Amino acid sequence: MTGTANIRELLTRNLRTSGIYIAFVAIVALFFFLTGGTSLSPQNVTNLVLQYSYILILAIGMVMVIIAGHIDLSVGSVVAVTGAISAVLVIKHDVPWWGGVLAALAAGALIGAWQGFWVAFVGIPAFITTLAGMLLFRGLTLLVLGNISLSPFPAQYQKIASGFQNGLLGGNGYDVFTLVVFAVAVAGYVFSAWRTRSQRIAYEQPVEAFPLFIVKLVVVAAVVMWFAWQLANARGLPNVLIILAVLVIAYSLVTQRTVFGRHVYAVGGNLAAAMLSGVKVKWVNFGVMLNMGILASVAGIVYSSRSNGAQPAAGNMFELDAIAACFIGGAAVTGGVGRVTGAIVGGLIMAVMSNGMQLMGVDQSVQSVVKGLVLLLAVAFDVYNKRRAGAR
Template sequence: MEKGKVSEFLKKYTMVIVLVIVVLFFTWQTGGRMILPQNVNNLIAQNAYVFILATGMLLCILTGGNIDLSVGSVVCFVGAVGATVMVNMKMNVFIGIIVMLAVGLAIGVWQGFWIAYRRIPPFVVTLAGMLMFRGLSNIVLDGFTIAPMPQGYLNLFNSYIIDFFGGQGLNITCVLIGVIAAAIFILITFKGRMSKIKKGYAVNKASNDIIRCAIISIVIIGFMWRLAQYKGLPNMLLWIAVIVLIYGYITSKTTIGRHLYAIGGNEKAAQLSGINTNKVYFFAYANMGLLAAVAGMVTIARLNSANPTAGDSYEMDAIGSCFIGGASAYGGSGTIPGVIIGATLMGVINLGMSIMGIDMNWQKVVKGLVVLAAVIFDVESKKNSR
């Protein structure tokens, strides 16, 4: 492989390589406990909110490096409202879910209005939201914890897909789903390749695509195999997968997705080309509010309670995952798959250090250094490309 191609390959897959190295490091340091089936399951359960919030945060960052500081407080507030409706008021679980989604969307619309149509800086609006909704959470909860959540609600998030084949010690349904997911990925990859060839676009070498498909398929099947050795496929993973697929499609295949990248690249040029930039900003922050509500639903299900400290520092994990996953601090670049890699890396670091018994304060130091390193890499890479 030529030197230029090696450099391009390393730049493109830097975070994937880092993720593999970090997993191997913690597997070694924990004597293999890192990849035990139960810990693989915990990686999903404990970091589901990161995957969900980071997906929405990417849309905000794409618009020009903007962020939403309020998501942690919104998660807490939505959870407080939902718990009050379902536990204290004894309302139906599905009514509670609708109320939580409506509250999250309303918050997103509120903040999106000031950011998009009144042009108040996102940092100021969301900083105000962070303070407001944390205060409202405490008012709703009156400083107390509401628990437990209804069993019907917990079943939507904390249960597992039934093994239809009745496997003993190994969830065959989970493994089969992994094989099907890998097959679909391969099919989509080569269908996209054939489509590009027909249109006369440049494509990667066939050997590169084959190697990439082989590696990703092995990872998918291996991951599902480990889950199958515990309890199988958790419902939480399905929620994450649906959200990732929807927003992955929005950012890569739709007009509004292209507009997000265009505004982040050059807002003035985007306006001159006829893009309604106000509408795009509004869309990004309204979606962030909606996804914060989903993260709030997931959080109270995992904790089986709503408490005044829920969602603390969630915004930092979401922002960090985006930057680690390759989103530019200046906006205009970043992908949903990259964000998922970043969120997974954050989750692996959290889980690995927890298993090793490292103090929580040192965990924050390490995560801060990782985020800083990712942004420095992005900035320096852009300088070198110029």
């Protein structure tokens, strides 16, 4: 195979993954010009992180559900009911803030186990199970709250989603600690990318040209450090961004480097082959649904902290935003394909579009139309890629 053919094959294989990053940069640049630079101001970048963090948390769990060949329509209701449980305990019964957090996590785990039982061991499709769960847990939210809103949370609970790490290392008008944290993260990314490239070369797998590899590292480092500079010039490092970063790193490792992660891909990619290979399909499906319940409770804690209370309508339509983030980020509708980082980028694309259109004063109905078209095009692109691959 010639060098040109190698490059063409490499670009074709990575088109969807690379394309989503290019699309993200293009959308950010578009709204930068449309809003006169407001969308990339330090204050707005910080608000973007705070306002959409819970959708990104849901997307991490949802992409694993989709990879396994399922869908979860109940996560918005789980966000609501776990936030309600935490609010009732902390606000009405004076339980310490951390007690409310633990109770919400436990409730999310029980909900995930409940739905995992019906999906994995009874054999009810996840679509039906979670559709029932969407109604069930929304009703439980109303019962727990007595159909009224509860607020406010104590200051410690509010800091989960609204607090910042600022001033730990000083700085003249900006937060040095934030810059140091992101610099360490960039160094870790460079090391990981270099190691992965070396391993691919050792196994005689195709890699991009060295100059292109260096350019990619420089661009990623520049974008990340620019983002860090924006945060450092606003209020510092948001606590919720720390939570999100830990989850992204942990679940990237789980999906790419563990036996369970490989089994999730196997179940979604080819169920019959997975069963013949000895994969415990039922337990994989149970684990995926259990994990989704736990992450939905984390999102519920973050959302209730951010809104400083619990409302009966909390989490409404969150499941659609999370699902859209996964498909825009490259997950396949048939399962077996998807990455945590892709889901995060897909969620960020939705966040940037929503935030940018809000800054422009675009009507909510038009925003829904745009989001729907973007989701449709993303899935159409996935179908097109599969047909082209099948025609070869």
